[in-house]
Amino acid sequence: xxxxxxxxxxxxxxxxxxxxxxxxxxxxxxxxxxxxxxxxxxxxxxxxxxxxxxxxxxxxxxxxxxxxxxxxxxxxxxxxxxxxxxxxxxxxxxxxxxxxxxxxxxxxxxxxxxxxxxxxxxxxxxxxxxxxxxxxxxxxxxxxxxxxxxxxxxxxxxxxxxxxxxxxxxxxxxxxxxxxxxxxxxxxxxxxxxxxxxxxxxxxxxxxxxxxxxxxxxxxxxxxxxxxxxxxxxxxxxxxxxxxxxxxxxxxxxxxxxxxxxxxxxxxxxxxxxxxxxxxxxxxxxxxxxxxxxxxxxxxxxxxxxxxxxxxxxxxxxxxxxxxxxxxxxxxxxxxxxxxxxxxxxxxxxxxxxxxxxxxxxxxxxxxxxxxxxxxxxxxxxxxxxxxxxxxxxxxxxxxxxxxxxxxxxxxxxxxxxxxxxxxxxxxxxxxxxxxxxxxxxxxxxxxxxxxxxxxxxxxxxxxxxxxxxxxxxxxxxxxxxxxxxxxxxxxxxxxxxxxxxxxxxxxxxxxxxxxxxxxxxxxxxxxxxxxxxxxxxxxxxxxxxxxxxxxxxxxxxxxxxxxxxxxxxxxxxxxxxxxxxxxxxxxxxxxxxxxxxxxxxxxxxxxxxxxxxxxxxxxxxxxxxxxxxxxxxxxxxxxxxxxxxxxxxxxxxxxxxxxxxxxxxxxxxxxxxxxxxxxxxxxxxxxxxxxxxxxxxxxxxxxxxxxxxxxxxxxxxxxxxxxxxxxxxxxxxxxxx
Numbered sequence: 001x002x003x004x005x006x007x008x009x010x011x012x013x014x015x016x017x018x019x020x021x022x023x024x025x026x027x028x029x030x031x032x033x034x035x036x037x038x039x040x041x042x043x044x045x046x047x048x049x050x051x052x053x054x055x056x057x058x059x060x061x062x063x064x065x066x067x068x069x070x071x072x073x074x075x076x077x078x079x080x081x082x083x084x085x086x087x088x089x090x091x092x093x094x095x096x097x098x099x100x101x102x103x104x105x106x107x108x109x110x111x112x113x114x115x116x117x118x119x120x121x122x123x124x125x126x127x128x129x130x131x132x133x134x135x136x137x138x139x140x141x142x143x144x145x146x147x148x149x150x151x152x153x154x155x156x157x158x159x160x161x162x163x164x165x166x167x168x169x170x171x172x173x174x175x176x177x178x179x180x181x182x183x184x185x186x187x188x189x190x191x192x193x194x195x196x197x198x199x200x201x202x203x204x205x206x207x208x209x210x211x212x213x214x215x216x217x218x219x220x221x222x223x224x225x226x227x228x229x230x231x232x233x234x235x236x237x238x239x240x241x242x243x244x245x246x247x248x249x250x251x252x253x254x255x256x257x258x259x260x261x262x263x264x265x266x267x268x269x270x271x272x273x274x275x276x277x278x279x280x281x282x283x284x285x286x287x288x289x290x291x292x293x294x295x296x297x298x299x300x301x302x303x304x305x306x307x308x309x310x311x312x313x314x315x316x317x318x319x320x321x322x323x324x325x326x327x328x329x330x331x332x333x334x335x336x337x338x339x340x341x342x343x344x345x346x347x348x349x350x351x352x353x354x355x356x357x358x359x360x361x362x363x364x365x366x367x368x369x370x371x372x373x374x375x376x377x378x379x380x381x382x383x384x385x386x387x388x389x390x391x392x393x394x395x396x397x398x399x400x401x402x403x404x405x406x407x408x409x410x411x412x413x414x415x416x417x418x419x420x421x422x423x424x425x426x427x428x429x430x431x432x433x434x435x436x437x438x439x440x441x442x443x444x445x446x447x448x449x450x451x452x453x454x455x456x457x458x459x460x461x462x463x464x465x466x467x468x469x470x471x472x473x474x475x476x477x478x479x480x481x482x483x484x485x486x487x488x489x490x491x492x493x494x495x496x497x498x499x500x501x502x503x504x505x506x507x508x509x510x511x512x513x514x515x516x517x518x519x520x521x522x523x524x525x526x527x528x529x530x531x532x533x534x535x536x537x538x539x540x541x542x543x544x545x546x547x548x549x550x551x552x553x554x555x556x557x558x559x560x561x562x563x564x565x566x567x568x569x570x571x572x573x574x575x576x577x578x579x580x581x582x583x584x585x586x587x588x589x590x591x592x593x594x595x596x597x598x599x600x601x602x603x604x605x606x607x608x609x610x611x612x613x614x615x616x617x618x619x620x621x622x623x624x625x626x627x628x629x630x631x632x633x634x635x636x637x638x639x640x641x642x643x644x645x646x647x648x649x650x651x652x653x654x655x656x657x658x659x660x661x662x663x664x665x666x667x668x669x670x671x672x673x674x675x676x677x678x679x680x681x682x683x684x685x686x687x688x689x690x691x692x693x694x695x696x697x698x699x700x701x702x703x704x705x706x707x708x709x710x711x712x713x714x715x716x717x718x719x720x721x722x723x724x725x726x727x728x729x730x731x732x733x734x735x736x737x738x
Contacts, residue, residue, distance in 0.1 A: 054149065057163040058142050064171045065138050069131075069181050071719035078130050085182055088391065094183055098122050098132060108287050112294050115282055116226035117185040133183040140187040141170075141180045147194035148402045154201045154362055157406065169405040174721060175332055179395040189228040190399035193235065196220035197369060200238035201362055203264065204245055211267050214242060218271025226279035229295075233376050237368035241361060242268065300517045303379040304534055306484060310453070310564060311378040317451040318569035319385035322562060323522070324584035325611035326385035329394065330449055331571050333401060335408040340448045341441030342407030343367055345414055348437050367407075370400045381533040386500075386522060386611075411441055452569045452578070455560040455586055458486065466559060470551035475543040477559065480508060481530075482538050485562045488530040489587050490521070491555035493607045494548050499528050502546030506530075509537035521545075525610040525631045526587035527552070531562070555588060574626075582669070585610050588699045589631030596635065597732035608632050608731075615722065620729035622653070624722055627705045630731060634698035642736045643691040646702060647684050649730040652677035655715035659708065661725055666703035668693055682729065702731070 069075065076084025079099065085091045090113070097118035100110035102125060111118075117136075125132035145166050152162025170176050180187055195216050202213025217238055224232045246260035283292070291299075313319070316336075318328045330336045347367070350360045377383055377396045387393045418434040464479035466488065475490060492499065504521055506513040513519060513536065521528045530543060545551075570581035590607045592598070598605050602617035613628030614621045634640055652661045660678035664671060665687045673687045687702075694700055706725030713721050 053159045053163045068177050072181050094118050106285055111286050114226050117188050137180050137187045140191045143191040147198050150198050165405045165409050166402045169402045179398045184395045185227050186395045186398045189231050192220040193399050196235040196238050200241045203242045214267035215271035218268040219275045222272040222275025234369045234373040237365045241365040301381050304381055305379050308378045313451040313453045313564040314385050317449050319453050320570040321581050321584035322453040322455050323385040326389045335405050337445045337449050338408035338411050339404035341445045342411035344444035345437040345441040348440050452565050456563050458559045458561050466557035468557050470553050473545050473547055475557050477541045480538050480541045481536050484532045487560055489558040491527040491552040492549040496606050498546050498548040505544045508541035509539045525585045526589045585631045589633050591633045592635050600729050620727045622727050623706055623725040630702045632700050639735050640694035645686050645688050645734040647686050647732045649684055650726040650728045651680050651682050653724040654680055655717050662707045664705040668701055
């Protein structure tokens, strides 16, 4: 805003008693001179800012990308299998394909995923040998920035605002930038999707660039099968927008409408035909006329629309307490609730006719593209809370986050417009409209985010109770799992990898159903949880679990039901958090061994830990976040009756300049002690458990609530952003008097 307000006269228009026409004319001349002299520099400054925002934004992204890449803890040192991110399943397949291409092997033996991303990495592996996807991923990020800014301008943002929002969303959330650093094929698919969306916007803009927009849309749509075939779904609204103009004229002049439709189809085909030809030639060169192994597996796994409501809660809102590990997307991407409100407000204003025709169609196209993409992956059978964060599957939503950031900004604009109605008389008639749009946004946000997922018991008759046969590694479920919301809690112990990835099967009605495609087994404290991915036969079923797992015959398997509950989620502050959020260990913990001690040696302790609050093994395990829990069962009921003590051998994370750790100790929901840990050396911390606090089943839940856990990065100790507290090396139960 300039110092001189150019929209108001410098002098009153009415003459004062001492004024003369000459004085008034002089004042007006001075005003006009000041207006001209201030308006021109302001316009030039605005043009220079719009021109310079793109190179400045690109430079900031390059610097942020390079900095984050160098500090990425999973970065491998070379093209070595099982090192860094090359040890992950998806990346290991990409590396295998790249190494085969480098050796001139175009056979199908070493190819799994659609090959275009690996082919591009192969070309760059001769430039950046150790990190072949560094430059392609960076180029994808920079293209996504440019395309998003162009899309932002199409819906009313300035180039500066669009660039700022993209930078805030991408750099402000470490996980969003990580999706561009790690080698995912979404790093190539995302800019292509944005190209298709922008191409459709350009095609209907009425400018001379419309033809290039349709060609760009065709290229994006044609190349996608060689990268991520399912992502073409997000471009269907763009195709509808391109066709909408001629189709809208159909009732008035069919001949003209048909010519317009054919003309647009030809321009789209000019981009689509060569692009799909490239995709088909690559596929035929590798697999011939047969589908790839990945396509066959994807067809078998597939999508299930009935999973969308459940996955909305477990992936977007809050998976707890049903899944103690992981959080909802809205906890990490903090602008999502505002984005949901912005989307609702825009649709409301569009229905009220407050958004002009062309821009209204663009909004509907963008919202439909994002909604279809989210619906696709929320219905994907193999997307779960554990994989979303542990295996970084949040990259599925990569390109949608900056666009949703734009709608969050629109909602903020709406709030400022509402405030403006109290400050400006001409804007007051719009006060009611802005208020309605704002309240609708709030209502939609509450309905979208205030959920949690929890388990509830299923009443079964004695003859329907599951039966465990430890010797044959089987669990017989006489009543089967009658609903996709029913789960089977399995009291088994063994390697976590074997439980999560093991060759489990389920036999029912003469059919054998398989792990991953028909059901999934997730890790729980004390065992695992089998969840259906598709409707299972409503007949007696037998679960055959991996022979590497050991069943606990003292615990009966249970059938429970997954419920999505509307109410306060578990991410709210602890003092208002629902009590049910602590019910995240539905199976009793394993019995303690003869020597009542749990050694944190990467093997023994796994079955006792409630997932989500503990780090991977690193000479013990760090508590993560503000609460870390252990569940166990005492071997001798007399120990519980007489009272006992729990010793925790641990060391604190206390970097230079940090205060001592303050830890509340809770046992079975009772606050028993407070520990003040001021040493980084191993020390024994004890809590006394009084008689009567543990029931006859001997079940104990120990909760360590580190109130001032801290991030190493905040103290200059490496790039680690985890909240660390105590490094626990052992937990032992000490009977009274011992």
